[in-house]
Amino acid sequence: MPNSAPDLDEPIHLAPYDPAWAALGPAPADRLADGLRGLGVAAGAEHIGSTSVPGLAAKPVLDVQIGCAPGETDAVVGHVRGLGFEYLGEAGVPGRHYLRRRDDQPANVHVVELGGPLWTDNLLFRDHLRAHPEEAARYARAKREAAGATGRLLAYSAHRRRRWPNSWRGRARPGPERRPGGPLSVAPCTVDHGSSGLRTGV
Incomplete structure (x- = not known):
């Protein structure tokens, strides 16, 4: 496996949702x-x-x-x-x-x-936000605040993690009738991918 490149950081900006x-x-x-x-x-x-x-x-x-x-x-x-x-x-x-x-x-x-923890958690977070627009709106506010504070990826990610606490994980637990990525249920849902919302890390 090749070594990690040193230039992970890059300029970023947020765009309004594009239906495409x-x-x-x-x-x-x-x-x-x-x-x-x-x-x-x-x-x-x-x-x-x-x-x-x-x-x-x-x-x-x-x-x-x-x-x-x-x-x-x-x-x-x-x-x-x-x-x-x-x-x-x-x-x-x-x-x-x-x-x-x-x-x-x-x-x-x-x-x-x-099927591992990262696979499951990333799908869980995506499905949770899809099913709960009010949670997605809170996440969007945290993202906008982070983007407003910096235009660089690593600083943006760190700021967003501080604005988006781990408490969402408990709300996004899958109910017995669904799995992450599968059909959504109406069971109570909560998320915690470490210190951020999504374990993409960036």
């Missing part, structure tokens, strides 16, 4: 999963992050989570790098391999263990 993200996000996820299947790698791929939540302001960068068996990680990372993505190592999130591409449609790829 609903189609743009799943498309690369499906293409990545199809490409990996062609290599004999069984992997899941999901559109995550703020662009996956209707109505939520976001950095205009699509986030795709790829889940695979630990023994397939090198093959998955190698495949994604071959598509022009830059590899940045764990980037502050143990167990996650982070890649990014900055072109006409910027995108991040997060490679994690399929």
Whole structure:
């Protein structure tokens, strides 16, 4: 596995929600999963992050989570790098391999263990915000405050974590009739991806 690049930090800005993200996000996820299947790698791929939540302001960068068996990680990372993505190592999130591409449609790829805590938590957070607009609105306020305080990724992420406490995790626990990524139930829902809302780490 290549070493982490030193330039994780980058300029950022928030954009109003774009309805096109609903189609743009799943498309690369499906293409990545199809490409990996062609290599004999069984992997899941999901559109995550703020662009996956209707109505939520976001950095205009699509986030795709790829889940695979630990023994397939090198093959998955190698495949994604071959598509022009830059590899940045764990980037502050143990167990996650982070890649990014900055072109006409910027995108991040997060490679994690399929069915593991990172995979589950990121889907749980996405589904929780989709199902609870009032929670998404609070998260949006924290993001806007963070973006207003800084225009750089690492400082933005640190500020957002301070403005978005861990208490959401308990509200986002999946009910017995649903799993993260599956059909939403009306069971009481709460989230805590470490100190941030979403364990993308960026």
